[in-house]
Amino acid sequence: MKTVIIGGVAAGMSAATRLRRLDETREITVYERGAYVSFANCGLPYHVGGVIAERSSLLLQTPESLASRFALDVRVRHEVVAIDTATRTVTVRDIDAATESVETYDDLVIATGAAAAPGPSAGAVPTHTLRSVDDVDRVLEVLADAGPQPSVVVAGAGFIGLEAVENLVARGARVTLVTRGRQVLSPLDAEMAAPLLALLREHGVDVRLGSTIVGAEPGRVLLDDGGTVEAVLVVEASGVRPDRGLAEAAGLEVGPTGGIAVDARQRTSAPHVWAVGDGVEKRDHVDGEPALVTMAGLANRHGRAVADDIAGLEPAPARPALGTAVLGLFGATVAFVGWSERRLIADGRAHRVIHTHPASHATYYPGAQAMAMKLLVDPASDLILGAQIVGGDGVDKRIDVIAVAMAAGLTASALSQLELAYAPQYGSAKDPVNMIGYVAQNLAEGTTDAVQWHELPAALDAGAALVDVRTPAEFAAGAIPGAVNLPLDDLRARHGEIPDGPVIVHCQVGQRGHTAARLLTQLGYDVRNLDGGYRTWLAGREAMSSTLAEGEHA
Amino acid sequence: MKTVIIGGVAAGMSAATRLRRLDETREITVYERGAYVSFANCGLPYHVGGVIAERSSLLLQTPESLASRFALDVRVRHEVVAIDTATRTVTVRDIDAATESVETYDDLVIATGAAAAPGPSAGAVPTHTLRSVDDVDRVLEVLADAGPQPSVVVAGAGFIGLEAVENLVARGARVTLVTRGRQVLSPLDAEMAAPLLALLREHGVDVRLGSTIVGAEPGRVLLDDGGTVEAVLVVEASGVRPDRGLAEAAGLEVGPTGGIAVDARQRTSAPHVWAVGDGVEKRDHVDGEPALVTMAGLANRHGRAVADDIAGLEPAPARPALGTAVLGLFGATVAFVGWSERRLIADGRAHRVIHTHPASHATYYPGAQAMAMKLLVDPASDLILGAQIVGGDGVDKRIDVIAVAMAAGLTASALSQLELAYAPQYGSAKDPVNMIGYVAQNLAEGTTDAVQWHELPAALDAGAALVDVRTPAEFAAGAIPGAVNLPLDDLRARHGEIPDGPVIVHCQVGQRGHTAARLLTQLGYDVRNLDGGYRTWLAGREAMSSTLAEGEHA
Structure with a gap:
């Protein structure tokens, strides 16, 4: 029996090593088009920043170590260019020798992962992703040639983009972060992301929200708002999409998200073909719908489950993905x-x-x-x-x-x-x-009723009174416009000062506000507590104003 | 309606403040026999060590702050000395005024907590627990009078005992830890506790396992093995027992563990009487039996649930206790x-x-x-x-x-x-x-089969071969007696060297051992993996030898 695995990083290698532990006699071949297998992809940005000092730390396994420990036949710089599910063969291109051969399989695992989404081309400025050891090598070469305090643009404010920013700053670069979004880290809500924007700016990062790179000249990139930003390097981190071309060409079903469609055992639409990792759809925990969730933990776990399935064990069906x-x-x-x-x-x-x-x-x-x-x-x-x-x-x-x-x-x-x-x-x-x-x-x-920071203006417009139950010192240090200050500990004595009609109370974080709301409710008021208090309101206001200040066009 | 709460720390105060938030009109009186309410009992050892520098940090609330915010009538240095559930009255002793009065209640909450178990009396040496702010004051007084590097004995190697040790060391004391147990921190198994013993000794603590204080003379305590230990102070931390005397005298049911018996809503055997906190029994998560679990989190949570019950809300029934x-x-x-x-x-x-x-x-x-x-x-x-x-x-x-x-x-x-x-x-x-x-x-x-460190001697006696699959360098640095070294990466080639019969494999931590076990199983061997590898075996051996070295009499 022969298993072919396409892709030798997280998901593919988890499948390969688990399969060997379950089946000593099976032939297992791993094809990886890159130069390295089983590298620490989540560590790549940190080698750029020098936090992970040794490049060798990124290389967790080699074809040699995998051969001696797990009897795996690992071929790097070998790209599978075609799959024929009818004849159960793959066409493999040896990149260095520039030759192709056709190999048979009994079972096939596709773990081709995701690729950087086509970002705005930077043309005249060197542009690299941070997806492979080669990428990091190239980024470090550009930085080494650039002299002190090089200007670098990072495109994209997701995980990899922000990790790249931090590490480029650590290396002494002057960093401009360009993102189409109204905020950084779009999985967060605006008021939760606001402190991150402040943090980036505190660390000297020039953050351009609502901006897109539209071109480049030597030494600078051009933005869609007509501005230019100096750059010896663009780190492209605008997102990834499933690398599904090979699977699609082989006639495998692709799901509505653009990922390879698999069942809870990672089986594709073709018999004897599994797919796993960032290239495949997961099932979302909240709505049960197909979703793309590109997390290393899921890739490893599902890779292992594929090995169980191939070896004839009952695999644990994939749980819906949370995206933690x-x-x-x-x-x-x-x-x-x-x-x-x-x-x-x-x-x-x-x-x-x-x-x-x-x-x-x-x-x-x-x-x-x-x-x-x-x-x-x-x-x-x-x-x-x-x-x-x-x-x-x-x-x-x-x-x-x-x-x-x-x-x-x-x-x-x-x-x-x-x-x-x-x-x-x-x-x-x-x-x-x-x-x-x-x-x-x-x-x-129903013990308490709350109003959100973004609902506050409408509530006040509708005539609600806003009562700030913090101390006078807190109130003096900054308050919500229109609020009157009635400290919690005085509220029993002074609640008569509150005008008739609906009341919104708030404190610094929400807890004293809750106590105040309970007190006033029992005294007959129609009262809601401002959820998260002054702090959340302030974060929300910062989120709104930073968006406006950027002149962003949503 | 009038609610009386006996005890004003974690459980009692959670009940009182929640009840006020639910019911503004109810009369709520809290009697606390100590001088302080709502103090940070889990922080007490850290004030001894100076980590929590300010004594005032320990005092989270005062009767005055609780009156102004929650309209609570909090009486410190007032001890409830009797409960009459028939007439719904309590007899309260004003400790300072030395007077007694009888007070009525509609609902009663007993939150008297736990008291230090009667430890070995140290007689001539000042002996204090670390259960109250007063205790800490007294300990600090003794230390202040003692001059540099005072000799202190800590009796008991549980949580409070070990926290006391750390903080006394931080204060410059020479600390002897005396415990009846064969190890420190008895909720841990021996091999898990072994590193803690080493850590204590690294920090200069003289640990006396299997020892008990049997008496004292000025400046020293006497141990049951005939030895003496210098001491200007004994910190008594041998454990606590439910402070149930008041409840018992009132005819409330006490459970098999010695804690006040309550149902999942914290109701005692008498109508209108709840009990909560360290003085009551919980239900154990594993076997569902009554258990004493003295954790602040449970005390707070159950106190809050009592308030819900009294106020007529449906309280969340107490979940079985895990003792995290x-x-x-x-x-x-x-x-x-x-x-x-x-x-x-x-x-x-x-x-x-x-x-x-x-x-x-x-x-x-x-x-x-x-x-x-x-x-x-x-x-x-x-x-x-x-x-x-x-x-x-x-x-x-x-x-x-x-x-x-x-x-x-x-x-x-x-x-x-x-x-x-x-x-x-x-x-x-x-x-x-x-x-x-x-x-x-x-x-x-059944993919793998394991043997525990303490089962190894019997397995080897029964004729199993022990194969260490670590590298020769690891083997040379320390190995289990009787093991032969066959590195994992050589195992496919050299497994013929393993003698016939059952085999136990091991590595450093268990993971390579698992791979080796899988390989050998498939080659037809009867093989088990030493769980936790060399490290767990070593910890187990240390646990055994420290016990023996102490000459402890179990």
């Missing part, structure tokens, strides 16, 4: 899972929104860091639809906890019941995840 | 959840054991820290029975992920499918939790 992700950026940590509010609105799905601003651990213990959390909840089922967290320490932990809760089908209210490990340097007796669960429970039970 | 816990010790992090192997064995419950030694994040990114993980699994259901993790960064995250999986009823194999956030500075594409799930799945499916 985390990013480090200039000391901050950003993480998300599931759907954003923007996506829920675009899809017309009912949702409830919760913002909190907890500390990473008990504030009486030194070193607690602030974080902003957002939870999206299905009002009918109380199931969690998504979450976003921006902060420092402990962000990755909380997103993982919420991701597990989502995968297990726990409700948002049930987050309050989770028994998380507590000591004052690690968390709080009521962990941030518990607390956001309590807020969810209060909303679900 | 985390400890920082000299830069290491130790965490666990559920049952230990020792407890499973003692209870006669079938279980499967898995040890792994992953890195905190991708090893190609600098700064990854090693951790040791242990997972206990029910072989019949594949449900998770417990976990233990010792390491540094990322330990708290992984225990929380496993705790959520346990609470949600996920299987051990399903850990492999969790979609956890990955970037190289935060985790691995196959996170440590995923990897231990894969091992669980391999064991559940």
Whole structure:
């Protein structure tokens, strides 16, 4: 029996090594068109920045090491150019020898991954992606030739784009970040992304929102707004699309997202052909529809499942994808899972929104860091639809906890019941995840009613009074226009000062506002609490104003 | 309506503030026999060490702040000395005024917590617990009077004991840790606790395992082995027991564990009387039996649920307790959840054991820290029975992920499918939790068979061959007696050198051993992999030898 695997990085190599552990006798051949297999693709930006000092650290395995340990026949710089599913053969091109041969297979695994989407061409300026070790080599060559403080443009403000920015800054480059979007990191909602824009600018990055590269001259790129930006190098990170040409040409079914269509066992529409990794569609956790989710964890997991299926084990069917992700950026940590509010609105799905601003651990213990959390909840089922967290320490932990809760089908209210490990340097007796669960429970039970930052103007226009229950000192340091200050601890005595009609209360982060809302509700007021308090409102305002200041054309 | 709450720290104060948010009109009185309410009890050891520099940081609320914000009537230094459930009255002693009065209640909440178990009396040496702000004041007074490098004995090697040790060392004390146990931190299994013993000794702590204080003379305590230890102070941390005297005297039912018996809504055996916090029984997650689990998170959560019940909301019934816990010790992090192997064995419950030694994040990114993980699994259901993790960064995250999986009823194999956030500075594409799930799945499916470190001597006595598949350099640096070295990458060529009969393979941590076991199984050998590899074996040997070296009498 002979298995051919096309693509030798995450998904393909997971399939190959697992298959060998299950079947010692099978012939396993891996074709990789690049020069390297099993390299640390998520580490590539960090070698540019020198954080990963040694290039060799990126190379986790070699064809030789895979041969000696797993008896794999790994051919680098060999590209499969055609698949014939009828005859079960592949046509393989030896790139260096410039020869082609036809090879048979019993089972075929396509793990060709994704390729950079066609970005705006930079023409006269060297332009590279950060998808392979070769890419990094080329980027480092350009930087080495450029002298000190080279000007570099990064196109795209997603994960790879932002990681590239951080690492180029670390190398001393002057970086301009160009993105079509109204914000950086589009999976986040605007008010959650706003602090990242500020952070980028604090670190000297020239961020151009709502901009596109339309051309280049030697030493500069041209933007669609008529501006030019100096650049010795463009790092292209505008996104990826499934590398499906080979599969498509072989007649394999492609799904509505443009990814290769597979079932929960990663089987394509052709017998004896599996596909796995960034090139294939996943099933979305929230709506069950096909989705493109290009995460290394899924690629590895599904690669392993393919090996189980080929070897005749019952593979664990692929679970719907959550898209859990985390990013480090200039000391901050950003993480998300599931759907954003923007996506829920675009899809017309009912949702409830919760913002909190907890500390990473008990504030009486030194070193607690602030974080902003957002939870999206299905009002009918109380199931969690998504979450976003921006902060420092402990962000990755909380997103993982919420991701597990989502995968297990726990409700948002049930987050309050989770028994998380507590000591004052690690968390709080009521962990941030518990607390956001309590807020969810209060909303679900109708104990409290909330208004979102972007709903505030309409509510005030409709005549609601806005009561700021923070201390006078907090109020003096910055307040929402139109708010009157009635500190929480005075509210029992002074609530008569509140005019008749609907009331919106707010504090700094939402917690005192909740206490105030409960008090006023019981006193007969029609009251809502401004979700996330002054902080979320401020982030929302920053998001709006940065968009406007950019003169962006949405 | 009048609610009386006895005890004003975690559980009692959570009940009081939640009840006020739900009911503005109710009279709420809190009696606290100590001088402080709502203090940071988990922070007390860290004030001793100076990590929490300001004593005021420990005092989260005062009777005055609780009166102004929540209209609570909080009486400190007021002890409830009797409850009459028939007349719905409590007898309250004003400690300072030395007067008593009888107060009525409509609803009563008992949150008297736990008290230090009667430890070995130290007689002539000042002896204090670390349960209250007063305790900390007294400890600091003794230390202030003692001059530089005072000798201090800590009795008890649980959480509080170890936190006390760390903080006393930070203050410059010479610390002797005396514990009846064969190891420190008894919720851990011996091989998981072994590195902590080494860590304590590295930091100059004189650890006396299997020892008990039997008396004292001025300046020294006497141990049961006839030895004496210099001491100007004994910190008593031998454990706590429910403070149930008041409840018992009132005729409330006490459970088999010695805690006040309550139902899932925290109701005691008397109408209109709830009990909550460290003084009450919880229901254990693993066996559903009553258990004492003294965690701040549970106290807060159940306190809040009591308020819901009193206010007529449907409270979320208390979930069975997992006992998730985390400890920082000299830069290491130790965490666990559920049952230990020792407890499973003692209870006669079938279980499967898995040890792994992953890195905190991708090893190609600098700064990854090693951790040791242990997972206990029910072989019949594949449900998770417990976990233990010792390491540094990322330990708290992984225990929380496993705790959520346990609470949600996920299987051990399903850990492999969790979609956890990955970037190289935060985790691995196959996170440590995923990897231990894969091992669980391999064991559940019979893809691999394992032997535990403590089963190895018997297996070797029975004639098994022991094959070390690490490199010759690793073998030379330290090996298990009787092992022959056949490196994994040579195994296909040299397996003929293995003698007939059963074979045990091992590597450093278990992963190469698994690959070797798969290879040899397919070549027809009867093979098992040494779970956790050389590292777990070594930790187990250290655990055994430290016990023996102490001359401990078990």
